[in-house]
Amino acid sequence: MRTNWASATAIALLLCLSSAAHAEEVTAWRLFISDHAEPKVTVIDAVDGGKLDTFRIKGPASLHRSESGRTVFAVQGAAGVVTGIASGISFEDHGEHGDIDVEAPKLAGVEIAGGKPSHFVEHNGDFAAFFDGEGAARIISEKAVLEGKSDFREMKTDAPQHGVAVAYGSYVLLSEPNREKPDELPVGIRVADEAGAQVGGFHACPDLHGEASSGNVLAFACATGLLVVTHGDGTPAIRHLPYPHSLPHGKTTTLTGGRGLQYFLGNFGADKVVLIDPTVESDAFRLISLPTRRVHFAVDPVRAKFAYVFTEDGQLHQLDVVKGEIANSLKLTDPYSMDGHWSDPRPRVAVAGDRIVVTDPLRGVLHLVDATSFEKTGDIAVEGKPFNIVSVGGSGQTHEGE
Amino acid sequence: MSRMLKLAAAASVVTLLPVTFSVAAAENLKVVASFSIIADFAKNVGGDRVDIATLVGPNGDAHVYEPKPADAAEVGSADVVLVNGLQFEGFLQRLVEASATKAPVVELTKGGEVLRNTEEEDHHEDKAAAGKEGHAGEADEGHEEGHHHHGESDPHAWQSVHNAEVYVKNIADAFCAADKAGCDTYRLNAESYGEQLEALEEEIKATIAEVPEDKRMIITSHDAFGYFEHEYGIKFLAPEGVSTESEASAADVAALIKQIRQDKASAIFVENVTNPRLIEQIASETGLKVGGELYSDALSDENGPAATYIEMMRHNITVIKGAIVGS
Structure with a gap:
């Protein structure tokens, strides 16, 4: 195993001496931050706060990390390209323990070009980038990205659209454009096989926008409820979970999936979020009111009980997803009004191990919050306007001499 | 050991x-x-x-x-x-x-x-054979000290x-x-x-006694019946391990099919908690007829044949015996 220490990554707790190899427990976390104005991605060591690298890209980007944490993707809508970055951190499961391998982050050498890339979705190690300007999805595996190969396959829909695709095993789920009103959101989902032939019927999902996975369930948000996708008998099983009449008028347009507990968290109107249990027919939706309008939200992958919501009054809220209520709130930034353009620079939230990290683009800092005490513990200065953020990392063993 | x-x-x-x-x-x-x-x-x-x-x-x-x-x-x-x-x-x-x-x-x-997970023992042995960092010695000793990791x-x-x-x-x-x-x-x-x-245990033993000893090898989806095998003397083989989380590899399935042909398994069964397709494929390739559905890790609903534990065990042994020697 290679252990090229690209930075002062924390090394803790000498552990196993049970075998020939000398095992050390290592913790490494990295933050990948895009800038709101500049075409760059900054990589910060989340353990010591030091800058590891800055990657120049072609346009301001939204960021996505893979499930494995081995890759980060910069989706540059205006520049028409998706850039793959190798995070430098990987894990190998050995059952009773996991090994960590830490190397320098680097551009993976993979770029996927096309008109207006927008939604970027991973499912089981396959990434699907949807290019709105072409109405096409380009699908690539994590293995190919890490080998620096731009070996993607393409699936086309009938027309340009603000769409989405999910590579779902041997199938691809593709959004269906609104033919009557091409500028509006997609109207549903079709399933295609590897040859592009349609499988099964059309699944209506008016105003489709927002998708997420939680465990073995995938969901799309619609004006009428959720499309819930599970592994069927051979082909994906898709059912519609309608909003109940008890919910006020509104819809979800952004979804994220719970980790550790199976649920979805979505927006519902400007100042509410909704917790969704995709496996039940009744009482599936729990609405939670926020003190002001929502800016961003994220789930905690470690403490399954919590998710975090940032609101325009500069507060970070700790959401207890079991009780369905805000457990704690913490003032972090000056107000960030939701008036103005939807893509104005506003804070984003990520969780890196025991820390919650919130970007503050107008002040050029990252705010650090201890996830256990929910108290602010510090700041990290970042040049420019730090905007989108993802974290990768964890703990594992390394073995001397390997 | x-x-x-x-x-x-x-x-x-x-x-x-x-x-x-x-x-x-x-x-x-x-x-x-x-x-x-x-x-x-x-x-x-x-x-x-x-x-x-x-x-x-x-x-x-x-x-x-x-x-x-x-x-x-x-x-x-x-x-x-x-x-x-x-x-x-x-x-x-x-x-x-x-x-x-x-x-x-x-x-x-x-x-x-408690029975050891033989799959886990194989894992240790494989590692030891490969000369990699492993804990092969722990398979012989040390577990009683409370060291307990996944799949042991x-x-x-x-x-x-x-x-x-x-x-x-x-x-x-x-x-x-x-x-x-x-x-x-x-x-x-x-x-x-x-x-x-x-009383149930006596019933199971009496039913098994009616199954000829050379007919006591059967196939299920995953390794859920190790205790049944140990207690009652029916040999179970399965393409999947003790957890259904990992799918069987093509090599595992091929090896199982070879063993079924070589050792002449008597019957093959689907399980209520797993997808039947793999078992149906193995049945097709080996000429074994699917003998019914066994309840392994969960009961049936209240209208099913295994709504209680006692019903489940009775159902399983009845189905097994029926497939091997006829009911």
Whole structure:
């Protein structure tokens, strides 16, 4: 195993001496931050706060990390390209323990070009980038990205659209454009096989926008409820979970999936979020009111009980997803009004191990919050306007001499 | 090396929140059972004094279950949480943490006879053979010291009726600790149910005795019947390991098909918690006829043939015997 220490990554707790190899427990976390104005991605060591690298890209980007944490993707809508970055951190499961391998982050050498890339979705190690300007999805595996190969396959829909695709095993789920009103959101989902032939019927999902996975369930948000996708008998099983009449008028347009507990968290109107249990027919939706309008939200992958919501009054809220209520709130930034353009620079939230990290683009800092005490513990200065953020990392063993 | 371990020492995983307390006698005990078979045991012991919520219900697969926030709320408000242990419920630790429960989480296999996961032994042996960092020596010693990692033991202990009696005893102990006023009732119920289990065990042995010894090799989906094999002398082979989480590889399936042909397996069965397609494919390639559906890790719903543990074991042995020698 290679252990090229690209930075002062924390090394803790000498552990196993049970075998020939000398095992050390290592913790490494990295933050990948895009800038709101500049075409760059900054990589910060989340353990010591030091800058590891800055990657120049072609346009301001939204960021996505893979499930494995081995890759980060910069989706540059205006520049028409998706850039793959190798995070430098990987894990190998050995059952009773996991090994960590830490190397320098680097551009993976993979770029996927096309008109207006927008939604970027991973499912089981396959990434699907949807290019709105072409109405096409380009699908690539994590293995190919890490080998620096731009070996993607393409699936086309009938027309340009603000769409989405999910590579779902041997199938691809593709959004269906609104033919009557091409500028509006997609109207549903079709399933295609590897040859592009349609499988099964059309699944209506008016105003489709927002998708997420939680465990073995995938969901799309619609004006009428959720499309819930599970592994069927051979082909994906898709059912519609309608909003109940008890919910006020509104819809979800952004979804994220719970980790550790199976649920979805979505927006519902400007100042509410909704917790969704995709496996039940009744009482599936729990609405939670926020003190002001929502800016961003994220789930905690470690403490399954919590998710975090940032609101325009500069507060970070700790959401207890079991009780369905805000457990704690913490003032972090000056107000960030939701008036103005939807893509104005506003804070984003990520969780890196025991820390919650919130970007503050107008002040050029990252705010650090201890996830256990929910108290602010510090700041990290970042040049420019730090905007989108993802974290990768964890703990594992390394073995001397390997 | 003996495949048997005393779990009392090995069961170190679920010692979560060992707080016990008594509830007011006027209220029923709020019990959470991790899956349907445990819920049935708890019902037989608790009777009318307990309210039971089941996390993984009939025909559900606990190996791959994803707990919901509502499950965490259920566990959080429980008086007693009953689990199998031996890492059968892979979701357990995160669920208990999310629930912040103060209830005792009782591992029912504690004190039972536990079989090693032979798949895990193979894993160690493979590593040792490859000269890599491994713990091959631990397969021979050290586990009794409480070192317990993923997959070390076969979790399907309920497939031995003798172990089921241990589950029942542990449930009675847990209920007594939480509800002293009801203890006599729980003990009486456990004793009565234990007599039914003893009769069941005799019934199983008598049925197996009617199956010729050279016909006692059968195929199922996953390695869920190791205890049944150990106790009652039917040899089970399966393409998947002790957990359904990992799919069988093409090489595993090919090796199994070769072994079926070589050793002349008598029958092949689907399971209620797994997709039947792989078994149907193996049946097709080997010429074996699917002999029916066995209930491995979950009961049937109340209208099915295995709505209780006793019905499940009777159903399984009837189906097995019927497929091999005719009913």
